[in-house]
Amino acid sequence: MPEYTTHTYDVLVIGAGGAGLRAAIEASAAGVSIGVICKSLLGKAHTVMAEGGIAAAMGNVDERDNWQVHFADTMRGGQYLNNWRMAELHARESPDCVRELEAWGALFDRTKDGRILQRNFGGHKYPRLAHVGDRTGLEMIRTLQDHGIHQGIEVHMECTVLKLLMDDGRVVGAFGYDRERGRFLLFKAKAVVVATGGIGRAYKITSNSWEYTGDGLALAYDAGADLIDMEFLQFHPTGMVWPPSVCGILVTEGVRGEGGVLRNKEHRRFMFDDIPEPYRTQTADNEEEGWRYTQGDRNARRPPELLTRDHIARCIVREIKEGRGSPHGGVLLDISWIKERIPNAEEHIKKKLPSMYHQFKQLADIDITKEPMEVGPTTHYMMGGIKVDGDTQMSTVPGLFAAGECAAGLHGANRLGGNSLSDLLVFGKRAGYYAACFAKKSGLGPVADAQINLAASNALAPFERTNSAEGPYQVQQDLQEMMQNLVGIVRTGGELEQALPELERLGERSKHLAVSGNREYNNGWHTALDLPNLLTVSEAVTRAAIERQESRGAHFREDRPNKDPEFGKVNIIIRKGPAGEMQVIRQPVPAMPQELKQIIEEMK
Amino acid sequence: MATATFRVWRGDREGGRFQDYSTVVSEGMVVLDAMHRVQAEQAHDLALRWNCKAGKCGSCSAEINGMPRLMCMTRLNQLPLDKPVTVEPLRAFPPVRDLVTDVSWNFEVKKSIKPFKSRVPDAPDGTWRMAQKDVDRVQEFRKCIECFLCQDVCHVLREHRKFAEFAGPRYFVHMAALEMHPLDVEDRTAELKGTHSIGYCNITTCCRKVCPENITITENAIIPLKERVADRFYDPLTKLFRILRGGDSRRSTGPPR
Ligand SMILES: Cc1cc2nc3c(=O)[nH]c(=O)nc-3n(C[C@H](O)[C@H](O)[C@H](O)COP(=O)(O)OP(=O)(O)OC[C@H]3O[C@@H](n4cnc5c(N)ncnc54)[C@H](O)[C@@H]3O)c2cc1C
Ligand code: SF4
Ligand code: SF4
Ligand code: FES
Numbered sequence: 001m002p003e004y005t006t007h008t009y010d011v012l013v014i015g016a017g018g019a020g021l022r023a024a025i026e027a028s029a030a031g032v033s034i035g036v037i038c039k040s041l042l043g044k045a046h047t048v049m050a051e052g053g054i055a056a057a058m059g060n061v062d063e064r065d066n067w068q069v070h071f072a073d074t075m076r077g078g079q080y081l082n083n084w085r086m087a088e089l090h091a092r093e094s095p096d097c098v099r100e101l102e103a104w105g106a107l108f109d110r111t112k113d114g115r116i117l118q119r120n121f122g123g124h125k126y127p128r129l130a131h132v133g134d135r136t137g138l139e140m141i142r143t144l145q146d147h148g149i150h151q152g153i154e155v156h157m158e159c160t161v162l163k164l165l166m167d168d169g170r171v172v173g174a175f176g177y178d179r180e181r182g183r184f185l186l187f188k189a190k191a192v193v194v195a196t197g198g199i200g201r202a203y204k205i206t207s208n209s210w211e212y213t214g215d216g217l218a219l220a221y222d223a224g225a226d227l228i229d230m231e232f233l234q235f236h237p238t239g240m241v242w243p244p245s246v247c248g249i250l251v252t253e254g255v256r257g258e259g260g261v262l263r264n265k266e267h268r269r270f271m272f273d274d275i276p277e278p279y280r281t282q283t284a285d286n287e288e289e290g291w292r293y294t295q296g297d298r299n300a301r302r303p304p305e306l307l308t309r310d311h312i313a314r315c316i317v318r319e320i321k322e323g324r325g326s327p328h329g330g331v332l333l334d335i336s337w338i339k340e341r342i343p344n345a346e347e348h349i350k351k352k353l354p355s356m357y358h359q360f361k362q363l364a365d366i367d368i369t370k371e372p373m374e375v376g377p378t379t380h381y382m383m384g385g386i387k388v389d390g391d392t393q394m395s396t397v398p399g400l401f402a403a404g405e406c407a408a409g410l411h412g413a414n415r416l417g418g419n420s421l422s423d424l425l426v427f428g429k430r431a432g433y434y435a436a437c438f439a440k441k442s443g444l445g446p447v448a449d450a451q452i453n454l455a456a457s458n459a460l461a462p463f464e465r466t467n468s469a470e471g472p473y474q475v476q477q478d479l480q481e482m483m484q485n486l487v488g489i490v491r492t493g494g495e496l497e498q499a500l501p502e503l504e505r506l507g508e509r510s511k512h513l514a515v516s517g518n519r520e521y522n523n524g525w526h527t528a529l530d531l532p533n534l535l536t537v538s539e540a541v542t543r544a545a546i547e548r549q550e551s552r553g554a555h556f557r558e559d560r561p562n563k564d565p566e567f568g569k570v571n572i573i574i575r576k577g578p579a580g581e582m583q584v585i586r587q588p589v590p591a592m593p594q595e596l597k598q599i600i601e602e603m604k
Numbered sequence: 605m606a607t608a609t610f611r612v613w614r615g616d617r618e619g620g621r622f623q624d625y626s627t628v629v630s631e632g633m634v635v636l637d638a639m640h641r642v643q644a645e646q647a648h649d650l651a652l653r654w655n656c657k658a659g660k661c662g663s664c665s666a667e668i669n670g671m672p673r674l675m676c677m678t679r680l681n682q683l684p685l686d687k688p689v690t691v692e693p694l695r696a697f698p699p700v701r702d703l704v705t706d707v708s709w710n711f712e713v714k715k716s717i718k719p720f721k722s723r724v725p726d727a728p729d730g731t732w733r734m735a736q737k738d739v740d741r742v743q744e745f746r747k748c749i750e751c752f753l754c755q756d757v758c759h760v761l762r763e764h765r766k767f768a769e770f771a772g773p774r775y776f777v778h779m780a781a782l783e784m785h786p787l788d789v790e791d792r793t794a795e796l797k798g799t800h801s802i803g804y805c806n807i808t809t810c811c812r813k814v815c816p817e818n819i820t821i822t823e824n825a826i827i828p829l830k831e832r833v834a835d836r837f838y839d840p841l842t843k844l845f846r847i848l849r850g851g852d853s854r855r856s857t858g859p860p861r
Contacts, residue, residue, distance in 0.1 A: 004821075018689070040653070040655055040661075040663065041653070041663065041707070041711075042656050042711060043662075043750055044661045044662070044663050045655075045662075046655075048655075048656070048660060048661045048662065049655075049656045049658070049660050054651050066616065071711070099731055102731070102732065103722060103730075103790070104720065105719075105720035105722070105782075105785065105787075107739050107742055107743055107746060107785070109739070110734055110735065110736040110737065110739055113733065114732075114733030114734050114735055115733065116731075132743065132746075133743075134746065135660070137660075138660065138747070138749065139746060146714070146719065146720065147720070149711075149714065150715070150719045157711075179707075180700055180701075180704075183791075187685060209654070209655040209656060209657070210654070210655070211655065225775070242632070243631045243632020243633070244630065244632060245630070245632045245633045245634060245637045246632060246657070246658075249657060250658075252616075262732065355658075355659075355660065358659065358662050359658055360678070361633070362677055362678070363632070363658070363679070364632065364658070395778075414679075417776065418611065419756075447832050451762045471648050473643070473644040473648065474644075474650070477644075488646070515649070515651055517649030519651075520616060520651075520699055520700075520701050521651035521701040521702070521704050522649045522651065523643060523648075523650060523651055523652065524643070524648030524650075527625075595630065
């Protein structure tokens, strides 16, 4: 019997990013007891890194904006595979959620008349992103953190959940360890909210941190929950490419929102060469008009640099492949050119994009007010994840809720920038509320010793293997390399099929690896324990990508370069079968109510 | 390819020692990359914290060649590589393992500070109006990434160990953000003087010099807060005297008070 400490809560929230904290605050307001668990220190979750802003149709800058336009933009961006109910709730509720942050002390940039300023972003028809320079995520997580610590929420920092505990098909708690001492922890709970974020560490080039190993998705999958849309992984078009050590670090879309343009080595603004049909009427066809749009001319159409991310990323890949890339294998992103247009451009850039300025200055010796940046696609955001009910955020497992990046539905085949931070607020809040409701009408379930024993012995196994075995870092690196090459931004059926046996081999290696040292703050051990989750989500992405034999949104298959209307009618579900095998199921997209269809028609 | 030697503190709560690791260095590398390389190739169990790799999360704080800095923002080409680069944990806080320290005290201090309390909304729709220039001042403080480098370097904590009485520069920045927030109506002056002992600070400006966010901690946050305390609790003459004295760092060498 392993030793462990037990904590009991009505609602357990796994994850302390925007979604987890917002859920905890709401659950606490509903009067239940809450525990929050996170792998890093409080305030360091991914949300802190978000730059550009929070999408909410407040209409502060352009009063033509409203929830219907935001809804239609989100659905168009997601190629209509989105959960329409989530897209509707998100568009309706995000303005209030942003104002709520302000009521808790957040200080957004202001309009001239003193209201919350909103900026342009790709795929959003009107300026819609509430922001604070290019550090919006910091403002958001700090506001939630500083508000949350006074709501009677118990936070377990630097603790990792290894397993969800089940009783009779329902979730009854979670088992994990504290990273500092390596001691086991048992959390009993009436309802659990998973808010663990994404899976970017499955790839070599990524904007994501070590935390993003897909834990929540794997935990929920193992507990029997359905995953959905796993083939849709967003590659952000602009990550840093040079020097090698910063490759993948994000360059915010805000650069383009402020007038930054993409050029190839021939100095051509190549984005004008390929504007997809659904966006043609909304996109500028000359540089002059595009510039006027970024400067707030309401009669101008947006420049092609603000098309959706999937499309821009592919155009960049094309430029590089065809030999028109920049010296280090990217393309050029230039904001410094705006000095031809406005006085004080240097100060303006520093004010609007301060962390980009510092990031390039300090890490790449580039002054972005004077010279262009080199950028290329980077693995950024998981659209797919745990399938949830649009209103309550409950997964297909009773008592198990999910919110934020680890949940799926809102974004469909492609997420619009800024729609994640608002997602965290709207659905974090809903998940917290409905989890509290669930907890109020349910008791604590029994926790079977067998589940705990198994989780504990699996966790300790790497210490018991001989030292001649392989360590965890090499396996992780090989997995990242393989996913980057075979399941990356441009896919083919053949390479995807090749990835499956590779995954199997990596799985075998992960079962035999050893770690050195003891259980106290042992990064090697932590990496070993995260590896099975990475493997599960990598397999899910691969299998879903094989199943979707078409190209749509973020999922691009060179061997099936077009959209297939048949696939436009289905979402792909990943489920754990009775024998532990991974099942792939096509599920019809639920029919949209007439009034929502009409909104989409009107906005076309 | 060039190699460099890193003298890394390895140890735990009971103690530890420096250990040398040589590793290949390449263009553009930062200290965090070097530590990751050491971890992957030579010391799998090396304990360190990081998240963003871009100076945004404040996780990777350490002392590099004796200076408190973010490992992810310290380029190797800014350091002399002909001799070993020392990398050690923040020394003001209790060690946990290797480069990881126990910073939980900081989170407790924050809890003890009165939270934000807003005035009633300005507009009938429940929203407020604020001018950008009033927001600017507070946004400077809200850039803080809670790296605790300023806490590490402050002699009141580091040498005089006033953890029980003194909030430290990070939390003066936090309180300044609250006190100068255009909407906040709470009053924290008594606590600034009392439980948080802002008087212990003698404006050495060490905190400001290490802040990776370039927050003007002393001039923009601490001094205005001290003035508020002085306005409330002292007569004008004493106030003048204290400001003059507080502004001269050379005079105080011993523990404050
Ligand atoms: C560089 C960057 C810039 C971005 N910019 C924007 C932007 O401008 N606008 C926008 O809308 N979106 C943006 N995004 C996306 C957005 O920031 C993220 O999708 C979002 O913050 C995710 O929030 P979350 O609450 O779901 O998860 P996170 O904030 O990542 O939090 C996950 C939490 O789960 C915890 N956790 C994970 N696994 C476990 C486990 N096993 N046990 C215990 N705890 C666990 C983690 O420790 C963490 O606390 C950006 C993303 C990046 C990387
Ligand atoms: S200025 Fe004050 S708070 Fe800052 S380091 Fe010196 S004594 Fe500490
Ligand atoms: S004030 Fe500066 S040094 Fe201090 S914690 Fe904040 S960012 Fe770090
Ligand atoms: S890793 Fe985030 S500040 Fe260094």
